[in-house]
Amino acid sequence: MFVAQNVSVLRDGRALVADVDLALHPGVFTVVIGPNGAGKSTLLKALSGETAPDRGQVFCHERPLSRLSAVELAADRAVLPQSTTLSFPFTALEVARMGAIAHGSLDPTRAARTALARVGLEGFEARPYRALSGGEQQRVQFARALAQVPLPVEHGRARALFLDEPTSSLDIGHQIGVLEIARDFARRGGAVLAILHDLNLAAEFADHLVVMHHGRIVSEGPPLETIDDRVIADVYGISGAVGRLPPASVPFVLPQSRHTQQSKAG
Amino acid sequence: MSAVASLMGRASVTGDRSGLGIAVILLLLVLLAGAALVSLISGPTGVGLQDLVTYLGGEADSLAAQDRIILEAVRLPRTALGLLVGAGLGISGAMMQGLFRNPLADPGIVGVTSGAAFAAVCAIVLGGTVLAPLQALFGNQFLPLMAFAGGLANTFLLYAIATRNGQTSTIALILSGIAIGAMSAAATGLLIFVADDRALRDITFWSLGSLGGATYAKVLSILPFILLVIAALPFVARGLDALVLGDAAAFHMGVPVQRLKRISILAVAAACGATVAVAGSISFVGIVVPHLLRLAIGPSHRFLLPASALGGASLLLLADSLARTVAAPAELPIGIITAILGAPVFLMLLLGRNGRAAMEGL
Numbered sequence: 001m002f003v004a005q006n007v008s009v010l011r012d013g014r015a016l017v018a019d020v021d022l023a024l025h026p027g028v029f030t031v032v033i034g035p036n037g038a039g040k041s042t043l044l045k046a047l048s049g050e051t052a053p054d055r056g057q058v059f060c061h062e063r064p065l066s067r068l069s070a071v072e073l074a075a076d077r078a079v080l081p082q083s084t085t086l087s088f089p090f091t092a093l094e095v096a097r098m099g100a101i102a103h104g105s106l107d108p109t110r111a112a113r114t115a116l117a118r119v120g121l122e123g124f125e126a127r128p129y130r131a132l133s134g135g136e137q138q139r140v141q142f143a144r145a146l147a148q149v150p151l152p153v154e155h156g157r158a159r160a161l162f163l164d165e166p167t168s169s170l171d172i173g174h175q176i177g178v179l180e181i182a183r184d185f186a187r188r189g190g191a192v193l194a195i196l197h198d199l200n201l202a203a204e205f206a207d208h209l210v211v212m213h214h215g216r217i218v219s220e221g222p223p224l225e226t227i228d229d230r231v232i233a234d235v236y237g238i239s240g241a242v243g244r245l246p247p248a249s250v251p252f253v254l255p256q257s258r259h260t261q262q263s264k265a266g
Numbered sequence: 267m268s269a270v271a272s273l274m275g276r277a278s279v280t281g282d283r284s285g286l287g288i289a290v291i292l293l294l295l296v297l298l299a300g301a302a303l304v305s306l307i308s309g310p311t312g313v314g315l316q317d318l319v320t321y322l323g324g325e326a327d328s329l330a331a332q333d334r335i336i337l338e339a340v341r342l343p344r345t346a347l348g349l350l351v352g353a354g355l356g357i358s359g360a361m362m363q364g365l366f367r368n369p370l371a372d373p374g375i376v377g378v379t380s381g382a383a384f385a386a387v388c389a390i391v392l393g394g395t396v397l398a399p400l401q402a403l404f405g406n407q408f409l410p411l412m413a414f415a416g417g418l419a420n421t422f423l424l425y426a427i428a429t430r431n432g433q434t435s436t437i438a439l440i441l442s443g444i445a446i447g448a449m450s451a452a453a454t455g456l457l458i459f460v461a462d463d464r465a466l467r468d469i470t471f472w473s474l475g476s477l478g479g480a481t482y483a484k485v486l487s488i489l490p491f492i493l494l495v496i497a498a499l500p501f502v503a504r505g506l507d508a509l510v511l512g513d514a515a516a517f518h519m520g521v522p523v524q525r526l527k528r529i530s531i532l533a534v535a536a537a538c539g540a541t542v543a544v545a546g547s548i549s550f551v552g553i554v555v556p557h558l559l560r561l562a563i564g565p566s567h568r569f570l571l572p573a574s575a576l577g578g579a580s581l582l583l584l585a586d587s588l589a590r591t592v593a594a595p596a597e598l599p600i601g602i603i604t605a606i607l608g609a610p611v612f613l614m615l616l617l618g619r620n621g622r623a624a625m626e627g628l
Contacts (some may be wrong), residue, residue, distance in 0.1 A: 050514050074520025081515060087367045088510050088565035093281030098508055102519035109282050125281030148519060 001064050001158050001191050002047050002077070007056035008215075009042050011138075016042040018215040019056070020057035028069055029186040030193045030200045035236055041082070041164055042196045043212065047193065048079045048162045061157065074102050077160035078148035082168065084141055092140045093118060093125035099147035115147040118142070119222035120177060134169035136207055140179055142166060152190025161185055164192040167201065179205045196239055199253040227251045274562075278599075287569025290562055294576035299348070301583035305345040308587040310594040313338055313430075317375035348578045348586045350492045351477065351541045354553065356578020357495055358537035359552020360559075360570050364422075364506035365530045366428070366439060369557060370615060373538040374549030376443025378420045380450035380599075382542035383459075383473070385416025391457045391465045406487045414539030416492065420446050421531050475601030477586050484544045491540035495533045496575065502530055503567040505587035510565065548601050550608020551578050557611060581607075 002024040009017040013082070017039040022046070024030055032040045045051040047058055049065045058065045060076055065106040078099065086095075096115050116125060129140060142163075144189035161182060167175035175198070176204040183205055186192045196202045202209060203223040211219040211226060213235045219226050228251075233239040238258050242251055270289050307315045313333045320329055321337055329337075355373075362378070364369045364600045373379050389412040393401045401408045423446055428438040458469060505526040508516035513523050541548065555577040556570060563569050582600070585607070589598040 045514075048518065050517060070517050070522045071520040074518065079518040081512075081518075084511050084515060086510055088369065088560065090510065090565055091281035091283070094283070094564065094566060095511070097282075098519060101504060104507070109284070126278050127281070186521075231594075239407070 001061055001192075003059045004043070004047055005057050007043070007046050007053040007058060007209075009039075009046055009051060010054045013229045015215050017046060017053070020215075020217055022047070022210065022217065022220075024160060024191040024193050025208075026153070026189050026191050027186055028191060028207045029183050029205060030208045030210060031206035032193065032210045032212055033197070033199060033202050037237075038212040039215040040212050042215075043195060044079075044162055044164050044195060048077060049073045050079070054065060060160075074148065075077070075104075077162060078102075079162040080138075080142050080145045080164060082164045083134075084137070089128050091135075092121060092124065092127050092129055092132065092143075094142050095129050096143040096147050099144035100150075102142075102148045103150060104149070106191070110141070110147075111147050111150060113205035115143040115150070118146060118181060119143045120174070121251070130194055131178050135171065135174060138166070138169045139174065139178070143187065146181070149185075149190070152185050152188040158189055158191055160191040161191070163192070163198065165195050166255075167196065167198065175201060199227065199232075203251050203253070223251060269389065277564075283564040283566065285570070286571070287563045290559070291569060291573050291576065294573055294580065297488065298580045298583075300574050301580040301587075302345055302349065303540035303585040304587050305348060306341050308591050309336070309341065310590065311419070313337060313341070323472070340480075343482050343485055344477055344586070345583065346479040346482075346485045347488075347544060348477050348570070348583045349386065350485065351490055351545045351548070352538040352579035352582025353575040353580070354488070354492050354495065354541040355551040355582065356542070356555045356573060356574035356576070357499070359535045359578070360556035360567070360574035361502070361506070361530055361537075362534045363501075363556060364567055364570075365527060365534065367427075367510060367606060368439060368492065369560070370553070370612070371439060372550070372553035373421075373534060374547060374552060374614075375612070376424055376439060377447030377450060378417050378424065378443075378444075378534065378538050379542055379547040380454070381418035381420030382413040382445040382539045383547050384450040384454045385455050386413040386417075386543050387454050387461075387465075387469055388412060391461045392467050406483060407490075408625075410487050410491055410543035413543040414536050416450070417539040417542065418532065418535035420450065421535050424528075425531065443454075460532050473515075473547060473548035475604075476589075476597070476599050477545055477582075478597060480544075484620075488540035488544050491536045495537045498529060498533045499571045499575075502526060502533070503571055506567040506571075507565075546601065547606055548582070550604045550612065551581055553615070554579055554604075554608045554611045557615060 004022045005021055007017060007020045013040050019044050020043060046053045047248050058069060088141060093112050096112035097108045100111035105111040113125060119142050121139055121143060129137060149161060152159055163182060166178050169180060179201060182192050182194060206223050209223045209226040210217055211231055218235060219231050227242055229240055229242050232241055232253060238255055241253050241258050243254055244251055270293060273286045273289050275285045307318050314338050317329060317333050337603055350421060358373050362373055363369050386409055389409050404411055427442040454611055505521040508519045508521045517523050551566055559573045563573060585603045586600050589600045589603055592598060609610045
């Protein structure tokens, strides 16, 4: 439903994203991985309409983003940014409610309550956002995004969720909790794009894994075929770290195993 | 009041302050009615509550002619003007704080009022000579229009200087506000050299602020500005809420950010220009009222903007009543009273947790 065609984003003459083609399909959980500065966030911004690409085009349901208004785009996708600071003392409920209002919900307060409960923040409604921990703030923002697209498919149209490092401030339990909600959103027909740093979570949750390096997509496909020793070595500079879990055949990355590799090589 | 207290208690459990917002707005309506009444019956002459009741009771003829004139030609226009000016100050403060995402942004503190005052003084000093064609064209609206233009120019300038990538640093905001305000004040000072005696008195008046000399003509000249700004409130309230999360997040939620900012800047300049044109620079109402209201009903602009209008009008009417009576028969400039009330609140804001966070973080 979201399609990037030959997209480049330039800053000071340098391409942060270079000639990227990427399609987000309904029902597919797409995960982007890559080292710092690979252009992941910039690509997400171009796809979500926040940054206009310098070359190429992005389409949402076959219409170019440049022709869509902020309101039209907001009906089709919600975005979870990396971090959000507030200069005024809104409560958790009031922040989540902004997403519900953007969705045009008839009872935004109830919708916000539901969204907060979904991310495990029941009882946090009246807490001032700024007094919450980083992880709790991130989950409130996730609830706000969920309230903006409460149904993965509405009026026959698929909706999309863009998550920029949704797990960066979370403990392992909540990391999995948030990704399970995102995967459920995709299972029910929505499109999800998430940027993750944890390669094992990426491998476990992605239907479609995208590896970025120096602004380009260097490898993409199902995790099993996408993550291998060569890609990890090329992109992250650590060699011989990829293993395979026998029953599920989910690849896992064990950075510690590079030592065995090196000793073998030596 | 107890209803508000119980709503506050409930909001602290549910996190939803909508009911509280409506209750406080209703309470402020009552307060405003009371403040208007106080304003109508206070002053150096003996015209008091009883005379007002007689007058409103339809027995105006039984009043002494002099008392009737005081009520009709002095008190009523002054109360109406105070109401409009106070509403304008409250809205422009609350809206500017939302626009700059900063609880310390107040048109009086960051130089917008000075810009409006400079343009207003220009209109007075040069209205008979260089600007005569404009004065002939706009008539009664010339002064408020000039003040609006001056306020608009300084708001744009301030936004261009203090905002980088959609973020406004408090230090940059206050410092560039001081610089812009100082430039405007200096330019106003230069005009003193070409001003005649009448204009000189007016310049003194602009710098302190006063509702003295209120007439129906003044009320009518700013009424359209204040009404337009009030009409704009429902269109910017949701956007300003979303803007608190940042430009990007507001865009993600479907807010046309650039249009919202343009409308808000125009509205701030219109409200601020209108108040300066008829009452001079009255500081701190725009910072005290929204700050106190945020403590009570939270920062949601749906309730904060109308409540700030009502609260600003009430505060200004009460401050003006005080200005008229405390040193009667002389009159204190109202700007002195609002500064005595407002400056400590501003300092509290700076020293408080939010202020420190705003100074360091943003």
